[in-house]
Amino acid sequence: MDGGIVRRTCHFCVHVGVWEAVAWAADTLPADIAERLTIAYEPIWAIGSGTPATTDDIAGMHGEIRALLSELLGAEDGAQVRILYGGSVKPANAASILALENVDGALVGGASLVAADFLAIAARVRDGLRAGIGDEV
Numbered sequence: 439m440d441g442g443i444v445r446r447t448c449h450f451c452v453h454v455g456v457w458e459a460v461a462w463a464a465d466t467l468p469a470d471i472a473e474r475l476t477i478a479y480e481p482i483w484a485i486g487s488g489t490p491a492t493t494d495d496i497a498g499m500h501g502e503i504r505a506l507l508s509e510l511l512g513a514e515d516g517a518q519v520r521i522l523y524g525g526s527v528k529p530a531n532a533a534s535i536l537a538l539e540n541v542d543g544a545l546v547g548g549a550s551l552v553a554a555d556f557l558a559i560a561a562r563v564r565d566g567l568r569a570g571i572g573d574e575v
Contacts, residue, residue, distance in 0.1 A: 455482075456503060464510035472515035476522060478545040479503060484525030488548075493534055496523055500540035529558035536566055 456479060463475065479499055481491050491499075500521050508516030523535055524545030535541060544563075549555040 457506065460503060460506050461510060464507070472511055472518040476520040477503060478522040478524050480524035480545060488526050490526035490531055490535070493538060496535060496541065497538045500538065504540045527559065529555055529562065532559040532562040533566060536563060
């Protein structure tokens, strides 16, 4: 199989896992949990690969997660849940990822092990907040 087919297969599997996890949280956790709930999404194929999803893929998945949360919890509560993106977040892509709608923060993996990289990501967050981008970050 070529990489495109494998990636689509994994993307489908991730969708199923995400829906099940979000539905479980909405059905199982206390009703007043939304403002304290954080969901982290990381494509399975991105784990340890050094290859992040495209910003279009990230925006699409986070939009679908937000829509599902709004459907399950109601629009107001669904909007309060923080959704983080994880998957090869690096200084070079942090600003573009964190500026996306429905991306409320980052789950930083390998880049957190290198102080200079982690500090560069933190600087991107700071700069975005100063510019009024990603007020939830």
